[in-house]
Amino acid sequence: MKRRTAFVLSGIGLAVAACFTGVYRFLRQPKFGALPTSFESFKNCSHFYDGIFHNTLPTPVLTDNSTFIKAFARSMVTDKIDPVPSTALPSAKVDLKQLRLDIDTIIWLGHSSFYIQLAGKRILIDPVLSPYASPVSFSTKAFEGTTPYRPADFPTIDLLVISHDHWDHLDYPTVMALKGKIHHIVCPLGTDSHFLRWGFKKETLHALDWNETLKLSNNLAIHALEARHYSGRNLNQNKSFWASYLLQSKNYKIFFSGDSGYSPHFKEIGNRFAPIDLVLLDSGQYNDRWRYIHMNPDEALQAAQDLKALNFLPAHIGKFSLSMHPWYEPFVWLTQKATQANVRLITPEIGQPLQLSKRIPAQTQWWTVAMQKQKNEQSENFHSKT
Template sequence: MRINSKRLKRVLLVIAIIIFLPVVIIACYMQTPQFGKKPSGARLERIKQSPHYANGRFNNLVPKPTITPGYSMSKEIYNSLFKKYPRTAPTDSLPSVKTDLKALPLDSNVLVWFGHSSVYLQVNGKRILVDPAFSGKASPLPWGIKAFKGSNVYQPEDFPTIDYLLISHDHYDHLDYETIKALQSKVKQVVCGLGVGEHFEYWGYEPKQIIEKDWDEEVAIAHDITLHTLSTHHESGRGFSRGTSLWLSFLLETPTQKIYISGDGGYDGRFKQIGEKFGPIDWVILENGQYNKAWQSVHNLPEEVAQATLDLKTKQLITVHHSKFTLARHPWDEPLNLIAQHAKSHNYKLATPMIGEVVDLHSNTQVFKEWWRGIN
């Protein structure tokens, strides 16, 4: 019996190691800086004063289940892990233009898109960068979601000094740790949602660099540029925490032009409200890609992008959140094909720049190729 007892103890020890060792490894790995830090202290106390914060987290204006009724989280996870879907990433390398960003005349009002949701703007002499993600991945794991071939041709060293870095929310494909660290010496000011500043301070940014905002607030970027921080219907979180920081959309307003940047978020009545308050809007940069009917509440479907464009009383549309990472199961070029089809029947103009191509924000006649056609 003594021998059997020893064997049993060894077996139990091995089982315990098999069960708990991965847990310990994961817990240790999640202490690395890329996971960021939850708000605390005075920052948390300020967050608690927000009308959009309750029960320990931020909440959307209109409560909706993240998973669409009729779908299940477990089945969606299973499908993502074990099912194969055709053409979710291109096999060919994506085309691009390598623009010398540092040489762009500062008095030119332009936009450059870098794949997914990363966008550079020059507006009335100010340089603005939105949601930069240049590490080549959209995951905290080294073997995680990789950028498409040809889509990651820009790096932090390609950028001039950035007057304002805008962060819509803290998901990994929008708040990229490696990129944020590499840009630190170039960034004058960061504008982000309440709570997101905790990540930046943890990563070495000075508190004076960080401007944290709630929905329906303003930042005076210059005497002739106002940045409005507006709502969207989405979520936030790194690691296992959810809703501890706020997600934003933005509207840049000058005396002659308005530019709306949607961030991530599903379709709802806010687009019409924003259009009624600020419209007509000259340019809108709308999320269109990495969607699924199962999580329709937090990501637009292409037909909803088309409707949101009308709601916003838009003159010109650029879509983002596509052509860099596979985060959903649709063919990689489906968002572009569908929005191009929708645009034919409406009176706004769809601009389809390739990665790195300069868009003239004062032109309504600039022509763009449907560059994704014929790419496998």
Template sequence: MKSKNKNRLRLIGYILIAVILLVGAATAIFLHTARFGSLPTGAQLERISRSPHYVEGEFKNTSPTTLLVGDKSRLQGVWEFLFTDVKDLIPEKPLPSVKTNLNALPLQEDLIVWMGHSSLYLHLDSARILIDPVLVSASPVPGINEAFPGSDIYRPEAIPSIDLLLITHDHWDHLDYETLRALRDRVKAIVCPLGVSAHLISWGYDPKIIRELDWFDASNPLPNMKLTALPARHFSGRGLTSNKSLWAGYMLQTSFGNILLSGDTGYDEHFKKIKQQFGNIDFAIMENGQYNEDWRYIHMLPEDLIRAIDDLQPNRLMTVHHSKYALARHAWYEPLAKIAEAAKAKQYTLLTPKIGEPLFLRDSTQTFTNWWEKN
């Protein structure tokens, strides 16, 4: 009898080991699929290693930064994220949006079309620019991080030929494998932070059209544009390995003026330094949304966004990183409601276009509605 029990336990043990090995093998195979991209190697890694922001094998923020604030374990944070009930986390009905034909927009007009979350299409000095296009999937797993109805009106086939593709970092909600594969033959030039090109090259992009920038590096990717990569307080990574590529904001200097793209960032002293370096900021595009008190070092809370705007003092601004995905535990409309309230109190010139609604940069009289408010 004892022998039979031992054999049974041994068999169960073998089965458990086999299951663990199979799950591990399947996970390893999944993590090496093309959509995860590639890590820098060779000459690219050598260049990265010379960056003053690359320390002990990974990129570091200018201030000490942890992903989580406080005493919660990562497991506790994940549990609360998954199972805390949040009122109005997802819209009750499709979001109002405008399906503008991007091909029909006048190229000579400087403009911005927000495509939800942080995806932007711009005309600047008769050039077409695309920023962080995530038009298919913001997750490696189908069915996770689904776009809100009404926010998903743009697909890759709607995008014209692009003069400049600008990427801020490699997170899934900013670097979409399926979108970029679909756009590959329509992109003439790319600017991205150090290390990000490893993903793009593995997806078939010609390295000759890619310029990688470290913080404070400047480039002239278009005839009438000076572009400077700027610090942001964030992190990077698409799988189990983090911070092997850099994250950044940008200043775009064109005939229109200085346009700041904050990128994903927590609040830090870099905003004051940007103001000191560039002086007048004609237009700012600021991260706003997908925040959590536990993440305040890597994403700005509403009060942090106000501090950043006060530091920058832009003439006009809009916010992004909201209204398409539920990546944090706040009501979907809260980021817009809070910044609109602050703008009224502090007299910011805040512009709030719907997804797909063109914002004409040289038209100072254009106005927008509080479209996120319940009727």
């Protein structure tokens, strides 16, 4: 009996050891990047202390003092209504290499990814061109039809901009495929450690603190600004910073919020840079449990007002399901409230080029066809069962 018990316990011990070894090896893969090995470059950052980065305001990631494991388990047993489109979403595709560089242009690539031509420079923001935004291919899959572009479609990139290191913003396969095309990278403090592990040259990396500026030319600068979020690609959180950005040329100012909860920093940025010609704001994947790190559409509209935006293009929507709400809800919510809020809402299809102006033409509500088709299918299924 004792021998059998010892045998069973030994087997359990070996299984646990194998499990831990497997997890360790998995987390050591290159795609997880690397943590900073020195804090020397952070010593002047007032938001870095106790070994991690902090927001200006207290910002619990989960408001109910839960954990990600509990939140994930809860999401698995909670019914979601239309988290994913039942049909392919419409998108456009143009030859990016043939776009005139003297015409200031923006293309939404889905979620929080943007391709921008501004002041003669090609800029790529938080590109996720993979079919999923996760360390594993079976999780967080892109909606059908939302990835019309591949890395090979892009010309030389003068500047890659990364807001933080989460998987739906810093995509390892994408940046590695673009590696030979990228001239410079702007990222928050500590995020450059990932790129150094991936073999990018140190002289191409510009890790910025909030309120630091990099001048790209006599006619173009990028300002790293505040955001209210957190970071981490593995079990270690907030070892690198997060940021929003403002691109400023002689003709236009474009603000990108990155991932951010609502806070007074939007009004502060608006007071400093207003009017801002175009704002790209976190507007989806919201939930009351994480309301401090993502904005719902009402908060995004308020942020657009705070920023004194001439045009507002919503981000963090339309490609991945990372919350409980229907995929189309942010679009519907924003279109219903934008006029009342006196905010000019811009909703291009993924991949559709928009020429920058002080008043960008309104776009069609392209999501309504897929949304209505999904509702009709549900109605037909309901009636067929009754």
